[in-house]
Amino acid sequence: MKRRTFLQLGGMTAAGAWLSGCRSANEKLIPYLVPPDEGVTPGRAEYFASACRFCPAGCGILVRVSEGRAKKIEGNPDHPVNRGKLCARGQAILQEVYHPDRVPQPLRRSGPRGSGKFTPISWGEGLSLLTGQLRTLQRERTTERLALMTPQLQGTLADLAARFMATFGSPHHIRFDLLAPDWLRAANRRSFGQASLPWYDIAGTRYLLSFGADFLEYHLSPVHYGFAFGRMRQGRDTVRGHFTYVGGRMSLTAASADRWMPARPGSEGALALGMARLILSESLYDAASLAANGLRPDRLSAGLEGYDLPRVAQLTGLSQQVIAEVAREFATTPPSLAMAGEMVAFQENGAEAVRAVQLLNVLVGNLNRPGGVYPGGGPVAGPENSFADLLALVEKMRGDRMGVALIHGDPLHAIPQTTGFPEALGRVPFIVSFSPLLDDTALQADLVLPDHAALESWGDVIPLAAPRGTVIGLMQPVVTPLHDTRQFPEVLMTTARELGGGMAAAFPYQSYQEMLKETMKRELHPAGGIDLETVWVDLLRQGGLFKTEGKRGKGYRWRAEAPIPLPAEPRFAGDERRFPLHLQVYPSTAFYDGRGAPLPWLQQLPDPMTTVVWDSWVEINPGTAAGLGIGFGDLVEVTSPRGSLRLPAVIYPGIRPDLVAIPMGQGHRGMGRYAAGRGANPLVLLALPPSETGPLPAWNATRVRVARISKEGGLVTAGNPEGSYRGELIEI
């Protein structure tokens, strides 16, 4: 036997031994790279492929494992979404596994709710508490009193959760996620008759026009589009793609733009229509594209009558000349590409504003062409209005019509209080949290059944943005679970089995892993009849199924019945005189919506725009701040019609004078030592503007006022507020 073979066998036995901990002793861990011929050095690290589910982008990862411990996470070069690259967050999920404050075993509440007093219990006890509650609902024939709240799940886990709830007999599976692209699906359905998410060919475009789409930070797939952006700039010999950004705050993404257009909040849609009207009136449109989409230039022009240059300039606060210039550049630099993002969609008139941006693409022929936008290859269907589902659930909870809430995630931190969710949840008699850390939701729970960390879990991850084909990332437990935790889907399945009857019959699997294999089998060969075992090993080794060939689906075409998008005048919550400033909340580069806050690497990472560490802050235009007597780092109070917050001020040159901005992500009550009690959660300030059709998820439509409190903001920045103190470094 060659030395190398011997060592490999040894390694595999060891791998088998680790995995028995998660009830899959027959599985071996398949290393990503076969070590080179001169032998495996004992102790030399091996790489295992898995997937990142921190955000829905779903990048492929390789985990370096040495002596059974995960050491570092790198991008999987074979994964079509991220091609070996990763964002800061994806690399930091390593610290999720070894976080010093993980919940090591199930907990039962022993003090009053929210007191944080828990008694450790065994899994047997924990599961019987849960099944006991569910049996009561079954016995009383009130199974609809069960609620399940999760993020927007994909693949096998989505299937499992749906099956669990349907078989149990409850329609209340809520998949609300503030940053989920429901708004984009809805807009696509209204304009194009299909709700699939788009794929933008940024690398191939010559003129990129982003309306509040922060694709380098969090929008859809930041690593995928970051990679494309690098190529758009410097990947072609003779073309350097141009980038214009529209939005009242200069985001990290906007900082890379050639031109920044700080349009007044809520006027972005009007700006898009103003550009459209100009393109029409100067005959710069693509006639073939309009014809193919069943649109007539004369009718369109008539529809956009009100969006003449002077009026649009007045609405947006931008100069006529700049608007006209950008419209002309956009129309005459093919292929160009317009994108709409969260910062527009979260305005009160966001739904129509997003469609106005889509119209620009139709007008100059950017649909279904290289350098333009295609229907993507990601998950075909998904919620289009989970916000409405959330509100309906809140109503039921308030009316004491929910008995048990199973919660995966931290909605008490991530759902704005203006929805009434926190009080409503308080009325639910039995709350179960699956959080691996005692986060804000777990602190209110009656039972905590801690989930594995991502690197200890099985799963499939379907990326949000993929050019075409089928891309499914596979998660495998690359390390033995550190604590006495169990995977969330495994717990649901065990519960179903214990409940017996139809519930047990709905899950004829030994384990979640087996169910996962079944899904992959279906994906690989719908007709069946393949040797799954061999293929499975290959899939695990390479990190999933990456079929990127094949035809694209049906392209986008403007629906015949689709109305011309006409965003109404934006409405805001809060009276302009009492609350003179607009508030923008935006996902933090490091923490996303807050799920990254417990990880010390991310806390220590200086925020790219402000270099603030370990804190939150409010960004204020220098002129506005001077008017209010506010200096850099001062403690200020931000008050909205809904509440107030105290946090330090950052004087931010890249923001409109009538706008202030606060990053999401901090202000956790719990979530371990690195996050708890740190910074502020801006979601508490949000109020929803009045609306005839019921509340809209208009998260950027709150007005506030700001007042200085003291000099003691306690703000720490890694860099000098003005830039480097060695100012000579600037030669750029």
Added chain:
Amino acid sequence: MEKQTSPYRWGMVVDLDRCSGCGACVVACQAENNVAICGKKEIAEGRNMHWLRIERFWVGEYPNVRARFLPVLCQHCRDAPCEPVCPVYASYHNPDGLNGQVYNRCVGTRYCGNNCPYAVRVFNFYSHQWPKPLENQLSPDITVRTRGVMEKCTFCIQRIRRAKEDAGGEGRLIRDGEVQPACAQTCPTEALVFGNLADPRSRVARLVRSPRRFRLLEHLGTHPSVYYLKGGGREHV
């Protein structure tokens, strides 16, 4: 110019037209090199331990304002001001053009740090902790530095060594792109390119010939091995 005794002269190109300032490289470096976790107080004292930082500059005023990012790491100068001032030769130059730091030689005079015009050397003023079980994340390839020791970017020398072993075993030189430091490996926009400047066909050598090229504080005559490419366009901001 001294004689080149090694077939390698490692260098890096930072394309500022690609860099988005996202900070992925900062975390990659910290993870790869067992860089300490620093709390707010330590950073407030100006004692952050990051080997790689992203400088952010505001240029101009609202609305004609722009933000610029500049990743700054050890420039691996050919004429490194940090080297001659070290009384114990902890800061040294290796034949591949790397500016190295021998941790167990360092006695903590901090002369090197004071003499570095790029402020990329970081000193362990404190003894750093990884609360259990966080210490499991520490890489066994890298020494954990103790209090009183100076440290800095090494271009991930452990990766270069390993690549040399692999290539040496096959009786060849390291191929272009075969080895990259953690920062370049993860950079989503491919702003960071690492390679052998002594090989005129390497990607980094080709990029260095770009007319957009410049180096930081070139007038000091330190001859850094890190080259920057100017951000293009952005004429309207």
